[in-house]
Amino acid sequence: MFAFIVRRILQAVVVMAVISCIGFAIKHSFGDPVRELSGMTVSAQERERLREELGLNDPFLVQWGRFLKGAVHGDLGMSYLYKKPAMEIILGKAPATMELVIAASVIILILSVPIGIYAAVRPRSWLSRFFMGVSVIGVSIPVFLTAILLISIFSVQLGWLPSFGRGNELTPLFGGAWMSGFFTWDGITHLVLPALSLSSIMLPLFIRLIRAEMKETLEAEYVKFARAKGLKPWRVLVVHAFKNTLLPVITVGGVQLGIMIAYTVLTETVFQWQGMGFMFLEALQRSDVSLMSAYLVFVGFVFVVVNTVVDIVYGLVNPMVRIAGRK
Amino acid sequence: MSDEPLLDVSDLTVSFDFRRRSLAAVSGVSFRLARGERLGIVGESGAGKSVTGFAILNLISKPGRITGGTISFEGRELTALRAEEMRQVRGNRISMIFQDPMMTLNPVLTVGTQMVETIRAHAGVSRRQAEERAVEALRKVYISSPERRLRQYPHEFSGGMRQRIVIAIALLTSPALIIADEPTTALDVTIQAEIMDLLLKLCESERMGLILITHDLAVVSQVTQRIAVMYAGRIVELGETARIVENPSHPYTRGLLAALPQSAARGRRLAQIPGSMPNLTTVPAGCPFSDRCERCESVCRERIPPLTAKDTGCLAACHLLD
Numbered sequence: 001m002f003a004f005i006v007r008r009i010l011q012a013v014v015v016m017a018v019i020s021c022i023g024f025a026i027k028h029s030f031g032d033p034v035r036e037l038s039g040m041t042v043s044a045q046e047r048e049r050l051r052e053e054l055g056l057n058d059p060f061l062v063q064w065g066r067f068l069k070g071a072v073h074g075d076l077g078m079s080y081l082y083k084k085p086a087m088e089i090i091l092g093k094a095p096a097t098m099e100l101v102i103a104a105s106v107i108i109l110i111l112s113v114p115i116g117i118y119a120a121v122r123p124r125s126w127l128s129r130f131f132m133g134v135s136v137i138g139v140s141i142p143v144f145l146t147a148i149l150l151i152s153i154f155s156v157q158l159g160w161l162p163s164f165g166r167g168n169e170l171t172p173l174f175g176g177a178w179m180s181g182f183f184t185w186d187g188i189t190h191l192v193l194p195a196l197s198l199s200s201i202m203l204p205l206f207i208r209l210i211r212a213e214m215k216e217t218l219e220a221e222y223v224k225f226a227r228a229k230g231l232k233p234w235r236v237l238v239v240h241a242f243k244n245t246l247l248p249v250i251t252v253g254g255v256q257l258g259i260m261i262a263y264t265v266l267t268e269t270v271f272q273w274q275g276m277g278f279m280f281l282e283a284l285q286r287s288d289v290s291l292m293s294a295y296l297v298f299v300g301f302v303f304v305v306v307n308t309v310v311d312i313v314y315g316l317v318n319p320m321v322r323i324a325g326r327k
Numbered sequence: 328m329s330d331e332p333l334l335d336v337s338d339l340t341v342s343f344d345f346r347r348r349s350l351a352a353v354s355g356v357s358f359r360l361a362r363g364e365r366l367g368i369v370g371e372s373g374a375g376k377s378v379t380g381f382a383i384l385n386l387i388s389k390p391g392r393i394t395g396g397t398i399s400f401e402g403r404e405l406t407a408l409r410a411e412e413m414r415q416v417r418g419n420r421i422s423m424i425f426q427d428p429m430m431t432l433n434p435v436l437t438v439g440t441q442m443v444e445t446i447r448a449h450a451g452v453s454r455r456q457a458e459e460r461a462v463e464a465l466r467k468v469y470i471s472s473p474e475r476r477l478r479q480y481p482h483e484f485s486g487g488m489r490q491r492i493v494i495a496i497a498l499l500t501s502p503a504l505i506i507a508d509e510p511t512t513a514l515d516v517t518i519q520a521e522i523m524d525l526l527l528k529l530c531e532s533e534r535m536g537l538i539l540i541t542h543d544l545a546v547v548s549q550v551t552q553r554i555a556v557m558y559a560g561r562i563v564e565l566g567e568t569a570r571i572v573e574n575p576s577h578p579y580t581r582g583l584l585a586a587l588p589q590s591a592a593r594g595r596r597l598a599q600i601p602g603s604m605p606n607l608t609t610v611p612a613g614c615p616f617s618d619r620c621e622r623c624e625s626v627c628r629e630r631i632p633p634l635t636a637k638d639t640g641c642l643a644a645c646h647l648l649d
Contacts, residue, residue, distance in 0.1 A: 221430035227386055228425075229445045229496065230418030233410075239444075243435050318435060319480040 004315055012308045017068070019300035024067045027077070027293040028060065076294035081286050086294035090276060094298075095178040096166060097264050097275035103195035104260060108203050116210025117242065120218060123211075132211075135204030143263055147197035147270040154193060162190050164272040194271040198263055202256050209252055213245040220244070247318055254310030258303035331402060333503055333536050334360040334383070339396035341375075341382050343607070350607040352378045352391065353560045357634075362503065365530060365537040367547035367568065369583070370557035371604050376540045379557070380506045383538075384421060385413050401503060419449040422497035424526075426509040428489035432481035438492055439477030445499050464495040468525060487518035494526060504536040511546065523550055544583060548572045556580050559605055559615035562634060566641025576643040578620050614646065622647055 034047050034056065042050075051057055055066065070076065076086045119128040141149075155163035169184040181187025217223060218241050226240040265277035272278070276295060283291040341353040353375040360366050368376045381387050383398055385405060398405040401420065405413065417423075425431040433441060442461035443454060452460075458477065465473035468491040481489055490510065497505050507526065511519035527550050530537045539551055547554055547568065554571050556564040556579065564577040575581045582600035602619040605611065611618050617627040626646045634644045 221425055221427060222433040224386065224388075225423070225425055225431040225493075226433065228384060228417055228423040229448065230414050230416070231444060231448045232414065235444065235448075239436070240433050244433070247435075320434065320482055 001315065005312055008308055008311050012304045015304050016301060019304070020068055020071055020297050021064060023293040023297040023300070024064050025060075026296065027067075027289050028063065030289045071297060076297060077290045079283070079288055079291040079294070081283060081288040081291060086291045087298075089279065089291065090294060090298050091177070093274065093276045093279045095180065095275075096273060097261065097268070097277060099181055099191065100194055100198060100264055100267065100273060100275060101257070101260055103191050104198040104202070105257065107195055107199040108206055112203055112206035112210055116207045117214055117237065119207065119211040120214035121237065123215065131207060135207050138200050138204035141200070143197055143201055143266045144270050146200040147193070147267060150193045150197055151270070161193050163193065166190050166274060194267050194273050197270070198260060198267045201263060202260060205256065206249070206253070210245060210249055213248050214241060217241045217244045243317070247314065250310055250314050250317065254307050257306050257310075261299055261302060332359040332399075333362045333364070333401065334538075335397075335399040336379075336383070337397045337399070339379065339382060339398065340394050341378050341387060341391055342394040344390040344392075345607070349394070351394075351560055352607060353382065356396070356557075356560075356562055358555050358562065358565060360504070360536050360538065363530075363534040363536055364553070365527075365539065365551040367539045367541065367551035367554045368557060369541060369544060369547055369554055371542060373604055373606065374557040375560040376542075376557055377508050378560075380423070380508050380538060380540050383506060384417050384423060386417070386423075415449065418445055418502075419500045420502050421504045421506065422500065422502040424490075424493055424497050424505060424507040424510045427513040428486055428493050429513065431493055432489055434481055437478055437480055438484075442477070442492075442496055442499060445496055449500050460499060461495075464498050465492070467498060467529065468492070468495045470495070486514055487521065490514060490518075490522050491525065494522070494529070498529060498533070501533065502535060504538065505530065506538045506540070508540045509542070510539075511543075512541070519546070526550070544572070544587060545589070556583070559610050560607075561615060561631075561644065562642075563616065563645070564641060564643045565634065566639075566643075570640050574639050576637045576639045576641055576648055577616075577645050578622055578647075579616050580643075582619075614644075 034050050034054070055063065058066075067077070074087050076090070078084070079086045079089055082089050115131050119131055122128050138146075151163045154161045166179075166181050167184070167186040167190040169186040170179040170181055171183040171187070172178070173180050181191055220241075223236060223241050226236045231240075261277075264273075264275060265280055267273065268275045268277035269281050276299070280292065280295045282288075283295065336359070337357045339353055339356045340351055342349045342351050344350075356375070356379055358366065368379060370376050378387065378391070382393055383400070383405065385393070385408075387393065393406055396406075400416070403416075405416065408416070432438070439458060439461060442464065443457040446452060446457040446460055447454070450457075461477060462473040465476060470476055470488065470491060476484075481492075484492065494510075505526075510526065511522050514522060523546055526537070529535070537551070539547060541547055551568050553566065554564075554568050555562045556571070556577065558579050564571060564575065564580045571580060572584065575584055579600070582598070585598040586600065588597060600619055601621075605615065605618065611628070613626075613628040613630055614620070614623075614632050617623045620627065624647065630646070632644045632646045634642045637643045637645075637648050
């Protein structure tokens with residue numbers, strides 16, 4: 001198991017190197033820091049001197065090496081827009097996005113597991129058909145439309161929930177580095193609609209995935225054998241069938257969790273949610289290439305970490321992976 | 328014990344709903360099993376052998392269901408039991424052994440978990456006590472260092488060992504009857520003999536009844552005392568193993584025995600029964616075997632022959648033997 005973890009982490013490092021290369025290439029080819037840093041009156045010679053000073057005339061690989069060195073130390077360059085280190089800005093915005101993703105994941109987990117299992121066990125019941133029908137609709141409607149629909153119903157017409165922002169009652173955690181909305185009623189009511197609309201794409205996907213996998217597992221010989229052993233029905237379902245269903249769900253789930261971070265760009269924009277996605281769109285509109293590439297590398301990092309963790313968890317659930325790692 | 332049989336299956340019919348029709352996979356099957364007796368159910372694939380076995384445990388998967396007949400076990404009518412009562416019979420009084428040991432054990436649970444849960448589903452014992460019983464059962468099937476083996480997963484065992492573990496699981500609750508559905512088909516020939524010997528020995532020492540479902544007449548003749556030959560969902564011949572093997576009555580049984588390699592002369596082609604078994608939608612009217620029978624007469628196409636006593640001392644379902 002230890003060798004398996006080490007190998008998996010090494011793979012993750014390689015992937016990160018590639019991501020940083022792409023991120024840097026974008027910054028290298030689209031941004032000109034000299035133009036951003038200097039005013040209209042600076043002469044051409046002055047610009048050239050500045051360029052030399054900043055090392056912008058060095059070969060691509062040398063510059064990338066410097067970028068990589070900085071990135072390892074948590075330095076992803078300066079944001080032209082904020083005139084601050086990009087990393088600082090991203091870290092300031094990350095908690096909002098993370099809380100949104102966590103809330104959406106919790107919603108997905110709580111709903112998809114029981115609904116998926118139920119739909120697999122009773123595929124012909126009207127309730128299962130209803131869930132399957134709704135899930136098709138859920139997948140088909142784009143996130144921003146779902147968000148606007150939710151706002152129109154729950155904020156505008158019913159007036160139950162706020163339609164934008166994170167509220168004013170955030171709790172500081174880790175000495176103020178993380179402003180959390182989880183601990184106040186105000187924070188949670190602000191979280192409900194964005195989290196719901198973010199989960200609207202992945203929830204139906206997970207219900208369908210769990211249902212399909214569970215249906216297949218229920219046909220397996222070992223499930224029949226578990227019944228023939230006279231086990232209680234819930235044990236056959238949860239211990240024998242669902243544990244096997246988990247394997248593919250974990251794999252897909254890890255990838256989807258990463259994709260969900262991408263969807264936060266849409267959700268955060270609609271709900272004016274001050275997170276990384278909102279920041280990214282702002283950087284895009286103001287052509288802050290430095291911040292954009294920093295966002296890319298940071299999200300890539302989160303994605304790779306999540307996937308590595310998922311693979312290790314998979315190894316814990318599936319004994320056969322553990323053996324493969326031991327050899 | 329009285330004369331009351333352990334198991335009395337009477338006129339059992341199992342149907343599958345298929346495209347608004349009800350097709351009988353098993354029709355009118357009746358047999359009895361005394362305590363400690365071993366019965367072989369023989370036939371080709373699709374003859375209804377496995378369905379009969381699963382029907383006894385009421386484990387027919389949808390869209391199939393028992394549509395007629397009675398199954399009396401230890402004096403109780405199994406078809407009338409409620410779900411929870413039936414669960415208490417399964418794996419407790421009647422155990423089942425499946426065909427492919429690679430598929431019957433759950434890949435993500437340790438062997439120990441799969442054994443302990445079986446015991447604890449039927450007896451209120453502690454995990455510790457259950458593990459002790461599991462170790463004891465593994466010893467009975469000759470698994471070495473059973474304490475360590477309990478912590479391992481199925482993929483860490485060979486095919487033969489897994490089937491021995493499945494047998495150990497079947498033994499855990501000291502059942503009165505074991506239903507073994509092709510227990511050796513998925514195994515190597517050398518291991519087949521080993522598993523059959525083990526099963527036979529355990530049935531004798533624990534005085535358990537056995538229903539051995541197989542298409543292998545050689546295996547059945549070594550292990551069982553009586554044979555039921557099935558064809559297209561019906562029993563076509565039923566009687567003592569020795570008599571049937573020596574002197575088969577029904578043309579189908581004769582065909583099966585003639586097709587065995589050991590009964591053929593060296594260098595000659597093996598005998599075979601022409602054609603193949605009808606599927607559920609194409610069973611001919613009258614005797615189901617009529618299309619493939621060389622002696623078929625007009626009466627065979629009109630009426631289904633009843634299972635009656637013949638002068639060979641067995642029961643057979645054929646119009647032409649009397």
